[in-house]
Amino acid sequence: MLSRTAGDLYWMARYLERAENLARMLDVSYSLSLMPQDGSGNGLDELAMPLLITGTLDDYLKRHGRLNADRMLHFFALDAENPASLYNCLASARSNAHAVRGRITADIWENINATWLEMLVIADKGLPHYGISRFCEWVKDRSHLFRGATIGTVLRSDAYSFIRIGTFLERADNTLRLLDARYKLMGEREDPDDRSARAYYQWSALLRALSSFEAFAELYRGSPRARKVAELLLLRSELPRSLSSCLEELQGILASLPGDNGRPAKRLAAELDARVRYTVIDEVFEHGLHDWITESIEQLQELGDAIHSAYLEVA
Incomplete structure (x- = not known):
């Protein structure tokens, strides 16, 4: 197999797995932020945890200056200017999948492409319209579908x-x-x-x-x-x-x-x-x-x- 093709397949899978993992991370931090907290009790430290884990907190602070729940959630999930966002993980996965369209099955391509098209709709409407927990579950479901299509259809x-x-x-x-x-x-x-x-x-x-x-x-x-x-x-x-x-x-x-x-x-x-x-x-x-x-x-x-x-x- 050509190195370029192997690389596209490898990174397609990594980005989709990363999107699922980021959604899991965001979901647990959001859930815990709603519980009574030590100290200030506002849950912002908990919501900042995904940014700390992914090393993007400094980038967030440079752009927004202070911790804000709605801004942090958008930055981590849907911000097209944040390379580590869920939005960009799915964009990169779709780009890699398109490059190897002839080496993956129709089931995989249709799953990834449909996921990206749905992501564009969600990004346009915003997280408040969709809901954080619902959004995270959607990302996990799309990853599960990709994995099922991979195991069930790929030579x-x-x-x-x-x-x-x-x-x-x-x-x-x-x-x-x-x-x-x-x-x-x-x-x-x-x-x-x-x-x-x-x-x-x-x-x-x-x-x-x-x-x-x-x-x-x-x-x-x-x-x-x-x-x-x-x-x-x-x-x-x-x-x-x-x-x-x-x-x-x-x-x-x-x-x-x-x-x-x-x-x-x-x-x-x-x-x-x-x-x-x-x-x-x-x-x-x-x-x-x-x-x-x-x-x-x-x-x-x-x-x-x-x-x-x-x-x-x-x-």
Whole structure:
């Protein structure tokens, strides 16, 4: 497969997965902002969390000067001038899909194109008309449709592999960032087994954002706590959005690709998969959860760079 085609398929999948993850992030922050807050109680700090996680808070402040709920929501969701907005994620996904129109099925193209056309209507009417929670659910639904069309209609060839590589790499990065943000918000020195109402709602919100609340209830007893939530999201391969599950998928897909030019990427994926597979949660907390997650994010970035060098660079 040509590197340019592989790259378009890879980034198409990454942008669609990113849009879903951003919608999950926005939905949980908006929901928590409506609850009674510590201190001022206005929820603006909670609404600013997605901007902090994506590194766009400074850009927002340069343009708008101060925190404002309506402006922050628009900036994160529908602002065409914000490269990291949901609007631009879907625009980029549609652009990449158009470039490889002949390598994806009609079901995938129609899903992505219809999603973009609906996004234009929503952007024209604005979030207040549509509703934040409804908008986030719409983004997630469109991502689910794309994933279903991919799994159900695409030939199991290199094209399918690069779509899935983009999906799992983006998903793993998002899970790490969301967990780290919630842990830092709770306070790293706070008792990991804190039984306060605040801890319950924060950890429950994170699990719901990652569609993992039901899985937690099935695998663990009691209320969500830092140690149990971290173990589920990092080390339990049964959970589709866990770091372990994503690395297991990435390692298997990369190992199946032909040729020797991808050996560094395949080796790194196998090393990361083994690191997580044979780690227990006590070791993670002994190392420091924030430090462990930071190192994992950096290693995922190294893996992404290795994949780009091996398969996606245009000669």
